[in-house]
Amino acid sequence: MKYAEINADRLWSRQLETDRIGATPAGGVHRMALTPEDIESHRLIAEWAFARGFAVDLDEIGNMFITRAGSDPELPPVAAGSHTDSQPMAGRFDGMQGVLAAFEALEAIDDAGIRTRHPLTVAIWNNEEGPRFLPACMGSAVYAGVIGLDKVIGQRDADGIALADCISDLEAAIPDAGRWPLGAPLAAFLESHIEQGIELESSGNIIGIVHGMQGYRRWTVDVIGEDAHSGTMPASRRRDAFVAATDIAVALRKAFADDTDEMRFTIGRFEVRPGGISVVPGHVHFTIDMRHPSGEALERQGARVEEICRENAGRCEVKVVPTSSAESIIFPEDLREKFQSAAEWRGYGHQPIFSRAGHDARHILRICPSGMIFIPCKDGISHNEAESAEKEHCAAAAQVLADVMVELAGRA
Amino acid sequence: MKYAEINADRLWSRQLETDRIGATPAGGVHRMALTPEDIESHRLIAEWAFARGFAVDLDEIGNMFITRAGSDPELPPVAAGSHTDSQPMAGRFDGMQGVLAAFEALEAIDDAGIRTRHPLTVAIWNNEEGPRFLPACMGSAVYAGVIGLDKVIGQRDADGIALADCISDLEAAIPDAGRWPLGAPLAAFLESHIEQGIELESSGNIIGIVHGMQGYRRWTVDVIGEDAHSGTMPASRRRDAFVAATDIAVALRKAFADDTDEMRFTIGRFEVRPGGISVVPGHVHFTIDMRHPSGEALERQGARVEEICRENAGRCEVKVVPTSSAESIIFPEDLREKFQSAAEWRGYGHQPIFSRAGHDARHILRICPSGMIFIPCKDGISHNEAESAEKEHCAAAAQVLADVMVELAGRA
Numbered sequence: 001m002k003y004a005e006i007n008a009d010r011l012w013s014r015q016l017e018t019d020r021i022g023a024t025p026a027g028g029v030h031r032m033a034l035t036p037e038d039i040e041s042h043r044l045i046a047e048w049a050f051a052r053g054f055a056v057d058l059d060e061i062g063n064m065f066i067t068r069a070g071s072d073p074e075l076p077p078v079a080a081g082s083h084t085d086s087q088p089m090a091g092r093f094d095g096m097q098g099v100l101a102a103f104e105a106l107e108a109i110d111d112a113g114i115r116t117r118h119p120l121t122v123a124i125w126n127n128e129e130g131p132r133f134l135p136a137c138m139g140s141a142v143y144a145g146v147i148g149l150d151k152v153i154g155q156r157d158a159d160g161i162a163l164a165d166c167i168s169d170l171e172a173a174i175p176d177a178g179r180w181p182l183g184a185p186l187a188a189f190l191e192s193h194i195e196q197g198i199e200l201e202s203s204g205n206i207i208g209i210v211h212g213m214q215g216y217r218r219w220t221v222d223v224i225g226e227d228a229h230s231g232t233m234p235a236s237r238r239r240d241a242f243v244a245a246t247d248i249a250v251a252l253r254k255a256f257a258d259d260t261d262e263m264r265f266t267i268g269r270f271e272v273r274p275g276g277i278s279v280v281p282g283h284v285h286f287t288i289d290m291r292h293p294s295g296e297a298l299e300r301q302g303a304r305v306e307e308i309c310r311e312n313a314g315r316c317e318v319k320v321v322p323t324s325s326a327e328s329i330i331f332p333e334d335l336r337e338k339f340q341s342a343a344e345w346r347g348y349g350h351q352p353i354f355s356r357a358g359h360d361a362r363h364i365l366r367i368c369p370s371g372m373i374f375i376p377c378k379d380g381i382s383h384n385e386a387e388s389a390e391k392e393h394c395a396a397a398a399q400v401l402a403d404v405m406v407e408l409a410g411r412a
Numbered sequence: 413m414k415y416a417e418i419n420a421d422r423l424w425s426r427q428l429e430t431d432r433i434g435a436t437p438a439g440g441v442h443r444m445a446l447t448p449e450d451i452e453s454h455r456l457i458a459e460w461a462f463a464r465g466f467a468v469d470l471d472e473i474g475n476m477f478i479t480r481a482g483s484d485p486e487l488p489p490v491a492a493g494s495h496t497d498s499q500p501m502a503g504r505f506d507g508m509q510g511v512l513a514a515f516e517a518l519e520a521i522d523d524a525g526i527r528t529r530h531p532l533t534v535a536i537w538n539n540e541e542g543p544r545f546l547p548a549c550m551g552s553a554v555y556a557g558v559i560g561l562d563k564v565i566g567q568r569d570a571d572g573i574a575l576a577d578c579i580s581d582l583e584a585a586i587p588d589a590g591r592w593p594l595g596a597p598l599a600a601f602l603e604s605h606i607e608q609g610i611e612l613e614s615s616g617n618i619i620g621i622v623h624g625m626q627g628y629r630r631w632t633v634d635v636i637g638e639d640a641h642s643g644t645m646p647a648s649r650r651r652d653a654f655v656a657a658t659d660i661a662v663a664l665r666k667a668f669a670d671d672t673d674e675m676r677f678t679i680g681r682f683e684v685r686p687g688g689i690s691v692v693p694g695h696v697h698f699t700i701d702m703r704h705p706s707g708e709a710l711e712r713q714g715a716r717v718e719e720i721c722r723e724n725a726g727r728c729e730v731k732v733v734p735t736s737s738a739e740s741i742i743f744p745e746d747l748r749e750k751f752q753s754a755a756e757w758r759g760y761g762h763q764p765i766f767s768r769a770g771h772d773a774r775h776i777l778r779i780c781p782s783g784m785i786f787i788p789c790k791d792g793i794s795h796n797e798a799e800s801a802e803k804e805h806c807a808a809a810a811q812v813l814a815d816v817m818v819e820l821a822g823r824a
Binding site: 087088089090129130131136195196197198214216218226227228229230231232233234235236237240242243246247249250253257258261263264265266267268269270271272274275276277278279280281282287289291356357358380381382383384385 | 499500501502541542543548607608609610626628630638639640641642643644645646647648649652654655658659661662665669670673675676677678679680681682683684686687688689690691692693694699701703768769770792793794795796797
């Protein structure tokens with residue numbers, strides 16, 4: 001029997017090639033969804049696909065699909081992939097590692113001359129990160145019907161650029177791409193990703209088999225006071241939104257402090273207006289991102305957010321709006337067993353692991369069996385230009401994907 | 413003897429006309445220095461000046477001068493004025509009230525056919541507010557030699573637009589303006605301004621005779637942590653710059669809390685980077701503005717800033733940079749007495765008052781006797797779209813300026 005054997009050098013050279021698109025001086029990438037840089041990375045991967053004789057298709061929300069045909073054109077594809085977009089000034093492996101591992105899996109299977117019954121597809125989900133267009137995981141959420149295309153397609157970014165125009169730009173950059181029906185059935189979806197934590201690094205294992213993903217709740221908070229002159233308005237008469245918002249932020253942080261270190265409570269965006277040196281700020285807008293592996297803890301602690309904001313707003317008004325949430329999920333056991341068998345057969349140290357981050361596989365699980373594997377990421381640092389992963393770990397992930405894809409797709 | 417009599421209706425109609433330039437929906441103005449709106453306000457005032465037969469000149473830093481000739485061309489002008497630029501989304505009287513009062517004074521003196529020995533000049537100091545180009549009070553500081561032209565002229569705003577190009581735009585908008593030598597001698601400078609506090613409103617007086625101006629110290633603080641993924645990085649391992657910066661901000665506020673309500677401590681700009689909802693922020697940049705009538709208190713409390721920042725930075729690094737400062741000043745007594753006599757003669761309730769805000773007169777005092785008067789401003793609200801002043805108070809200020817200008821300039 002022929003087996004697909006990953007070409008680690010080819011995979012690594014492709015990684016280095018995509019690293020250059022949106023490269024930052026400190027060794028990261030700045031490649032937000034559907035920017036010219038993100039579109040260029042799609043174009044480059046499409047070029048590799050065409051050169052290999054794979055089909056390239058786009059759907060209405062800007063997801064891209066690269067397909068190696070199977071022997072039975074009636075069967076839905078076995079898919080693997082991730083995303084090419086990044087957070088602002090972020091790392092070069094988050095997303096791209098999973099895309100390139102899936103692409104290498106198709107190439108290695110092709111190199112080995114293995115015919116499969118199901119087609120094999122690399123899925124590149126559009127806008128996983130979300131800093132430019134909302135929500136995060138937009139492409140997979142729309143594909144899986146979690147949110148309607150009409151609910152997101154009309155939006156513009158902070159510079160007024162329309163999402164629909166950006167998707168047209170992507171289509172124009174790959175004129176030979178075909179049309180993929182939004183929500184078309186998939187036989188399965190596999191996603192490889194860097195861990196973004198330190199469990200694998202600590203244990204020395206190189207494959208984490210993800211059994212579940214933690215849920216989250218998000219809010220925006222607006223604190224409304226009154227702009228005033230910083231030289232004249234006495235403290236006793238100020239309605240300083242910055243003062244109120246810092247009191248709220250500190251109170252929230254103390255309320256959600258957790259000895260077990262399970263709670264993830266983050267204020268990542270915090271905008272003070274009008275922002276003049278000599279103006280007492282009348283408005284602060286900030287976001288809350290709360291994550292916990294336990295759905296019960298998330299429910300109970302999340303229920304306290306609005307009250308804590310109100311109690312600490314001092315002389316200001318406060319408006320708390322829940323913006324999104326997701327339940328904790330469990331991935332199907334049979335897919336996890338297939339990952340485990342493949343890792344064992346290849347001699348890779350492996351372990352079960354829980355995903356603290358959100359990924360596209362969360363949504364795709366709604367429409368087909370889905371699963372994820374993690375590889376180590378240096379010091380657990382991610383969403384950061386210093387993000388780093390090893391060449392041999394990237395190759396191991398691609399190998400596990402290739403082996404499980406062939407098994408799921410069936411030999412023709 | 414002929415006396416200048418202010419035309420309150422003309423003055424108010426000019427106020428309403430300038431209010432339209434950069435008008436905001438909530439009744440304020442957004443007219444930052446050298447924006448098309450600020451240049452349009454200069455152009456409009458120059459048009460009124462030309463129509464009246466007054467000379468219009470510009471200097472190298474974009475200050476504008478409107479001059480009614482005196483009988484002795486050798487004598488330096490007696491000047492009055494203020495500024496036309498505003499803070500972002502701010503009030504319509506701050507600055508413009510003082511410019512229009514000075515212009516009305518010249519017109520009223522002209523209407524009365526009074527010939528003066530010294531020329532009479534309206535000075536419009538460029539970029540008093542400072543949110544677009546630094547420092548605040550740029551035009552008067554450069555004019556008085558407090559800072560060299562070469563130190564400021566090379567700067568660009570946040571959008572990359574060069575200050576020098578903006579000054580060229582101003583010159584192009586008023587092609588008939590002459591050239592005014594930077595730092596040319598002035599016989600005196602008078603500035604009228606809204607109080608931006610509540611003392612006059614509380615006492616019922618309508619003219620405040622400013623005896624001095626409080627000093628200030630300013631700093632920028634950079635808090636450096638490490639960007640991280642909000643879902644994966646546990647609290648125990650984070651170096652969250654937002655957490656450190658809020659602890660610092662709260663500690664500073666508590667340290668400078670003041671039972672006498674004299675201290676003005678403000679954090680007006682506070683920028684969190686990278687600013688993603690799901691990214692633990694690795695960098696916060698904020699400003700500190702500290703003002704106090706007592707130079708000793710300012711010195712003593714200011715000396716604590718850096719240490720408090722360091723002690724509360726937790727796992728982050730902190731960089732504290734003093735950016736500017738000014739001593740408390742006292743205005744010359746003989747000018748204050750002239751304001752007092754004029755107010756008394758006209759029957760305006762008046763009182764001595766201390767300026768909590770900074771004004772161009774601070775710098776111009778370096779090169780000539782200078783003084784200020786205040787008029788009431790509703791509820792003390794300023795640097796805010798709700799800023800408001802009364803028509804009769806604006807007229808009273810113009811009347812006092814006109815009377816004192818004639819006295820200083822001498823009848824020919």
